[in-house]
Amino acid sequence: KPAVADNIYLDVAELDTDAEFKNLDIGVAVGDPSHKTKPQAGTVASPYAFSQRADKAILTNVRQKAWATTAGTFKLPDLKLRLLGGDQPCYQDAN
Numbered sequence: 001k002p003a004v005a006d007n008i009y010l011d012v013a014e015l016d017t018d019a020e021f022k023n024l025d026i027g028v029a030v031g032d033p034s035h036k037t038k039p040q041a042g043t044v045a046s047p048y049a050f051s052q053r054a055d056k057a058i059l060t061n062v063r064q065k066a067w068a069t070t071a072g073t074f075k076l077p078d079l080k081l082r083l084l085g086g087d088q089p090c091y092q093d094a095n
Helices: none
Strands: 004-006 009-022 027-030 051-052 058-070 072-074 092-094
Touching: none
Parallel strands: none
Antiparallel strands: 004 072, 009 058, 027 051, 058 092
């Protein structure tokens, strides 16, 4: 079952996926007011950061290291979530 999200915003350090985009725009300034989706409240944009946006993205075999993932609607069938003690990387796997 696929994961499905509307108006998703990913604040990631790493994203490994098979991706298909519709109307992709790479190099958009973070915080650009023309974005349909906005950073999570309180997010401080780096002047050295850039972003990308698309009307539609299909991501499969997703593995990400993220500070934040925000979506208007986010359906994650068969979600498995674990909290590990110590200095462990945090991954979200969604296919």
